[in-house]
Amino acid sequence: MDSSQFPSEDDLKQKETVVEAKEEVSDEIDEKKENEPTIDENEKLLDELTQKNQELEDKYLRSQAEIQNMHQRFEKEQRQLLKYGGQKLAKEILPVIDNIERALQVEVTDDNGEQLKKGIELTLKSLNTALKNSDVTEIKAENQKFDPTIHQAIQTVPADDSHPADTVVSVLQKGYMIKDRVLRPSMVIVAN
Template sequence: MPENTESNIDQDKIYEMNEEQASVDADKLDNDEAIGTNTVPLDNAGQEIKNDAPSGESSVEKDPIEEARIELAELKDKYIRLYADFENFRRRTAKEKLEMISGASADMVKAILPIVDDFERAKVSFESSTEIDALKEGVDLIYTKLSKTLEAKGLKPMESKGETFDAELHESIAQFPAPSEDLKGKVIDEIEKGYFLNDKVIRYAKVIVGA
């Protein structure tokens, strides 16, 4: 009887040991599966092996000819817009310049009209008046009024007589012997007066130069 009891105890121990070993093996298997799921493949040097397989988008290559056509169309559109802007600017500035010139001409004419009225009245006086001195005085007044009006618009007469001849200001129409040594190369007579408009020559003086 004691032998059977001993045998039963041994069998119970063996059974318990087998259950413990089975539990350990099951835990180890679960850990290995978990590690295997999260493990990144490594090469021999321990470096991560990258997946070079192209994605769906990157695997589609773009056509260089089509890209060039798109770029050309964009550049053409920019050129057309730029050209249109330039044409509009050119037309606008040309119109503004024309309006400015027309406006300046109108202002000048309006300023001279009162003097034209004075000349018309003087003409009537010439026909009826016999007083020469009074007529002369009237003409002088009109001339002074005209000169001041033009001067206010930027017109200034050129003083040439006795000055050294300057091709930038004078137009020589003849050369006469100089009446004195110091007048050689200088303007000794003025046939037609020159004028500046806002300090710019608008008419050269026609002069005779001493030789």
Template sequence: MNNENKNPNVEEELKKQSQETAENEQTTSEASEAQENASSEEKELTAEEKLGKELEEAQKVIDEQKDKYLRLSAEFDNFRKRTLKEKAELIKNGGEKAINAILPILDDLERALQNMQKAEDVKAIYEGVELIYQKFLKNLHQEGLEKMEPVGEAFDTDFHEAVALVPAPSEEQKGKVLDCVQTGYKLNEKVIRHAKVVVAQ
């Protein structure tokens, strides 16, 4: 009789314990799910914050590059304007140095003209003009001007312009310049006027 009474009580206790265990397990699983959800939300917020920081840094770099570009653009614009101004001034006043070199010759020519009115010695006048001419050539030579001396040289279209062809006096003179009709000049090794010449053929 006692055994029969004890068994139902034990069964009831076991049922209660199993129900409590199941309830505890369910509560634990719910708590762990809630914790997982909370941690995933935290992770999502962290990712958003990270993305926000990256965007801020990118914007900062963009602003720095934009400022640098604007400064460079302004500097280049100033340089371009300054260069154009200097070029215009150079074109306008490019001959100033050469003119200054010629002015003393102009003074000499004025004095020579004044003396010619009084002078009777033609030879003295010639010598004076010859001196002025030589001085003029010297000043121009200092500016880079070089007078061509083509007579006796082989005809070269880079330096000479043939105005007449004449029979060669000898075989050795064929293709060479016999006479110069108009003097040619080079400025700093660049031909600025071809020499007009007579060529032997």
């Protein structure tokens, strides 16, 4: 017999090592398979992740909508500030105009009084121009139909031929508007 037909001891050891390595790899594969989730577990995990993703997407969309709403509110407030910016100053000037108009109703008899009255008239004219330039306008009231949104009835008198019911008979204090907003309603006497 030929000795080449029989494996040598080294060949046998090598084969043994290969078999052992195969067994170890096979054991590792089996162990990994045991630790891997099943198809049902994978589907459950996928469902959970999908649900979390949808919740996060919903929160994101809500946040974006809230940011957009806040931006729109801010822009509206800015427009309001620009539109009615002079409102506070105008309200504070109105009593000054009332006092100047009352002062102009006083009769003067001497030259000094007449000169002073002309100066006061110029001051009133300047104030009225400044208000007009700031879009502040007087509310027309006398002989107009009573409107509770722009008029404040202080007193009523019986209606007659020249003043039908719900008509403003006289103005006790002028009212003013800034653009479309009432600064101060007209205080009026109304026919009833």
